[in-house]
Amino acid sequence: MRQGFENDLLMKQSMIDVTYVAQLARLKLTADEMARFQSQLSQILVYVEELGKLNVDGIEPTAHAAPQINIFRSDHEQPSLPVEQALHNAPRKQNDLFIVPKVVE
Amino acid sequence: MSLHTWSLFQAAEAIRHKEVSSTDLVEALLARMEKVEPRVQAFLHINTENALEQARLCDAGSTKGSLHGVPVAIKDILNVKDQPCTCASKILKGYIAPYDATTVVRLREAGAVLLGRTNMDEFAMGSSTENSAYQKTHNPWDLERIPGGSSGGSAAAVAADECLAALGTDTGGSIRQPAALCGCVGLKPTYGRVSRFGLVAFASSLDQIGPLTKNVLDAALLLGVLAGKDPLDSTTLPNAVPDYMKILEQGVKGLRLGLPREYFVKGMDPEVERLVRTAALDFQKQGAEIVEISLPHTPHAVAAYYVIATAEASANLARFDGVRYGYRANDPVDLLDMYGRTRAEGFGTEVKRRIVLGTYVLSSGYHDAYYLRAQKVRTLIRHDFEQAFQKCDAILTPTSPTPAFKIGEKTEDPLQMYLADIFTIAVNLAGICGISVPCGFVGNERKLPVGLQILGPSLGEETILRIAHAYEQATPWHKEKPGLL
Numbered sequence: 001m002r003q004g005f006e007n008d009l010l011m012k013q014s015m016i017d018v019t020y021v022a023q024l025a026r027l028k029l030t031a032d033e034m035a036r037f038q039s040q041l042s043q044i045l046v047y048v049e050e051l052g053k054l055n056v057d058g059i060e061p062t063a064h065a066a067p068q069i070n071i072f073r074s075d076h077e078q079p080s081l082p083v084e085q086a087l088h089n090a091p092r093k094q095n096d097l098f099i100v101p102k103v104v105e
Numbered sequence: 106m107s108l109h110t111w112s113l114f115q116a117a118e119a120i121r122h123k124e125v126s127s128t129d130l131v132e133a134l135l136a137r138m139e140k141v142e143p144r145v146q147a148f149l150h151i152n153t154e155n156a157l158e159q160a161r162l163c164d165a166g167s168t169k170g171s172l173h174g175v176p177v178a179i180k181d182i183l184n185v186k187d188q189p190c191t192c193a194s195k196i197l198k199g200y201i202a203p204y205d206a207t208t209v210v211r212l213r214e215a216g217a218v219l220l221g222r223t224n225m226d227e228f229a230m231g232s233s234t235e236n237s238a239y240q241k242t243h244n245p246w247d248l249e250r251i252p253g254g255s256s257g258g259s260a261a262a263v264a265a266d267e268c269l270a271a272l273g274t275d276t277g278g279s280i281r282q283p284a285a286l287c288g289c290v291g292l293k294p295t296y297g298r299v300s301r302f303g304l305v306a307f308a309s310s311l312d313q314i315g316p317l318t319k320n321v322l323d324a325a326l327l328l329g330v331l332a333g334k335d336p337l338d339s340t341t342l343p344n345a346v347p348d349y350m351k352i353l354e355q356g357v358k359g360l361r362l363g364l365p366r367e368y369f370v371k372g373m374d375p376e377v378e379r380l381v382r383t384a385a386l387d388f389q390k391q392g393a394e395i396v397e398i399s400l401p402h403t404p405h406a407v408a409a410y411y412v413i414a415t416a417e418a419s420a421n422l423a424r425f426d427g428v429r430y431g432y433r434a435n436d437p438v439d440l441l442d443m444y445g446r447t448r449a450e451g452f453g454t455e456v457k458r459r460i461v462l463g464t465y466v467l468s469s470g471y472h473d474a475y476y477l478r479a480q481k482v483r484t485l486i487r488h489d490f491e492q493a494f495q496k497c498d499a500i501l502t503p504t505s506p507t508p509a510f511k512i513g514e515k516t517e518d519p520l521q522m523y524l525a526d527i528f529t530i531a532v533n534l535a536g537i538c539g540i541s542v543p544c545g546f547v548g549n550e551r552k553l554p555v556g557l558q559i560l561g562p563s564l565g566e567e568t569i570l571r572i573a574h575a576y577e578q579a580t581p582w583h584k585e586k587p588g589l590l
Contacts, residue, residue, distance in 0.1 A: 016465055025419060025464040027457055028445035040519055041462055047520060048408045051478050054485070061480030062487055064310050065296045065536020066563060071339035085203045089430035098428055101440050
């Protein structure tokens with residue numbers, strides 16, 4: 001069942017909506033970039049669709065090739081970056097704070 | 106004395122025996138850079154004053170470790186305290202690293218001199234180093250060709266004798282492929298063997314740091330310095346680090362080496378195939394047994410990789426938002442405008458393309474069809490290797506299907522560029538180790554190097570280094586130098 005559903009989904013795609021996805025990714029692309037990505041990514045997605053042909057029933061996904069589980073360290077206080085250094089690369093700063101456009105009206 | 110042509114080990118020994126000073130070496134390399142760097146353009150930053158100061162301290166002080174006084178170059182994706190770290194991206198222009206990466210700490214503890222920072226594809230995304238926002242690096246064997254990527258600056262710098270060794274990173278072949286195309290040695294360690302702390306993340310489940318060197322002995326020396334558990338990277342493996350240099354001389358007699366039939370495919374350069382098959386015969390002459398093996402899911406590796414790597418990249422690169430560091434767009438009207446324009450103006454085309462692809466495959470409604478499915482295919486690819494290593498001790502393949510291509514040849518066709526990684530990508534998905542060593546040259550007008558890839562199981566670095574060393578001892582390729590004046 002699930003296999004079929006995934007295949008259907010793969011068949012239907014290729015029509016990636018670059019305008020929508022770029023917005024999700026917080027990227028203000030130019031019209032030219034949108035058009036180029038639309039055709040290039042559609043082509044890449046057609047290539048990726050071959051994954052839909054494989055039978056992966058009962059196969060566990062791999063998130064990490066060599067997972068290390070529950071790596072603990074002793075809870076000792078350690079020095080961290082001083083404020084001045086942490087802010088050193090900030091595009092705008094003031095009073096030991098990052099300055100950003102107003103978020104709340 | 107042409108000190109710039111020395112190997113890492115040779116230089117370390119000479120310094121230990123006081124035959125040369127660290128200052129001599131650094132000066133020789135700076136002179137070499139002055140001569141060839143305008144044509145090769147391997148470096149983004151050369152820390153002239155700082156390198157000479159480090160060398161002076163090495164010469165005045167007591168011996169720190171196995172790399173005392175020896176200059177090493179660093180890919181511009183690793184943090185070196187108080188030095189720029191741009192990842193060859195406009196979005197990190199002017200960024201100064203506030204701390205050292207663990208690999209950098211280990212190099213310092215071993216006494217190495219940090220020479221400069223090498224060019225790369227922006228955020229390590231690419232196979233030709235053409236995606237750098239700053240400059241194109243030229244292959245020292247043919248300046249009209251690419252050096253490979255993404256660690257193309259590191260490979261070109263080693264090949265052009267501008268440094269004795271360099272660090273690179275490998276997410277889908279970014280150490281091995283440029284090493285092959287530039288005629289040097291490149292090793293991608295087992296996932297978790299080397300700490301990634303202080304490495305700017307591209308795809309966290311695939312990234313590894315490793316050495317690019319002039320020979321296999323140097324790769325063993327450098328890996329010994331870099332490898333080991335790090336409390337700052339919880340994915341590092343707890344296994345003890347062996348003395349990689351000790352077993353190099355053991356030869357290949359009695360080892361079983363697998364040739365996967367899926368790696369000799371239509372479309373690859375017939376000369377590349379011939380050289381790799383000749384290498385297999387060389388091993389046979391040395392007493393190894395060649396066995397045919399199958400890695401049946403190989404044809405799906407590139408597709409699975411470009412789903413997984415772009416998905417992880419889209420998440421990792423979300424941190425570049427113009428708030429805490431890096432570039433920020435001018436006069437944003439609100440927060441969303443700031444994010445959108447900062448990222449659009451700061452990132453290059455390939456990085457944006459991959460962020461869009463990665464965001465798409467993770468987005469609601471598509472996650473299961475792409476990302477989850479790719480992770481399952483990743484399991485199949487891991488199983489392929491597990492089964493293959495039941496039948497053989499290591500696997501021989503070409504590193505790249507073709508030698509270095511011309512600058513600009515593939516920039517307009519991202520899919521063709523992705524297929525340049527067809528032989529290196531599965532290794533990262535499986536988390537195993539691999540090394541590329543020179544196995545001959547192709548071309549008449551200009552000689553272009555070809556790489557032999559030797560793959561080992563998880564934590565099989567000793568085996569692949571031993572095999573690579575035996576091959577190197579029996580062949581002349583690593584002694585050849587590009588004809589740069």
